[in-house]
Amino acid sequence: MSDLFDLIIPPNPPREVMADGAMLLRGAALPYETDILTAIQTIATRSPFRHMVTPGGYVMSVAMTNCGAAGWVTDRTGYRYDALDPESGQPWPVMPASFLDLAVSAATEAGYPDFMPDACLINRYEPGARLSLHQDKNERDFANPIVSVSLGLPATFQFGGLKRNDPVRKFALRHGDVAVWGGPSRLRYHGVPKLKDGEHGTVGRMRLNLTFRGAL
Numbered sequence: 041m042s043d044l045f046d047l048i049i050p051p052n053p054p055r056e057v058m059a060d061g062a063m064l065l066r067g068a069a070l071p072y073e074t075d076i077l078t079a080i081q082t083i084a085t086r087s088p089f090r091h092m093v094t095p096g097g098y099v100m101s102v103a104m105t106n107c108g109a110a111g112w113v114t115d116r117t118g119y120r121y122d123a124l125d126p127e128s129g130q131p132w133p134v135m136p137a138s139f140l141d142l143a144v145s146a147a148t149e150a151g152y153p154d155f156m157p158d159a160c161l162i163n164r165y166e167p168g169a170r171l172s173l174h175q176d177k178n179e180r181d182f183a184n185p186i187v188s189v190s191l192g193l194p195a196t197f198q199f200g201g202l203k204r205n206d207p208v209r210k211f212a213l214r215h216g217d218v219a220v221w222g223g224p225s226r227l228r229y230h231g232v233p234k235l236k237d238g239e240h241g242t243v244g245r246m247r248l249n250l251t252f253r254g255a256l
């Protein structure tokens with residue numbers, strides 16, 4: 041009988057606790073894969089990926105765009121959320137329904153049932169691109185978690201503590217994985233070291249990451 045159930049009801053994909061308030065939902069984005077990849081192409085025709093500049097003048101190796109009511113931007117004047125894409129002067133593309141569905145269901149599963157994101161930063165890593173350890177702290181209300189979706193080439197996720205020099209744990213992030221961190225983990229330092237070269241069957245020679253935030 042148990043064999044029959046195994047055939048009819050697929051086992052839940054593994055869930056991993058990264059820290060108090062932080063979970064890794066393996067494969068949670070797979071049912072949304074096609075919708076998300078199609079939507080990213082549409083978003084990028086209106087608000088193309090670009091390499092932004094940090095306040096210190098460093099050109100980021102990760103290419104970024106946004107959708108939603110607000111988009112995360114950086115330039116020589118600082119980091120901020122902006123309702124307009126500074127390159128087009130127009131509002132960022134609307135957040136697609138599939139993005140919202142995934143972000144809300146992942147947050148709910150991780151223990152944040154009230155999360156309603158208004159910003160989605162889309163990161164594109166090509167081989168060699170990296171995001172150094174940082175905190176997400178430009179958002180208005182830290183009661184909202186961060187929901188972070190991985191597609192394409194695998195990466196290592198560095199998940200540290202509340203201080204930059206705290207020990208860092210490493211998690212392998214694969215196509216379809218979703219990491220959620222909030223509550224006592226909301227301001228943990230995190231980052232992604234240099235992406236290794238490779239070719240992903242669906243996404244190609246890159247990794248895409250969607251990071252949902254409650255920004256406004």
Ligand SMILES: O=C(O)CCC(=O)C(=O)O
Nearest residue numbers: 161163176188232249251
């Ligand atoms: O690419 C990732 O997995 C993390 C992205 C990230 O840390 C960020 O956008 O703040």
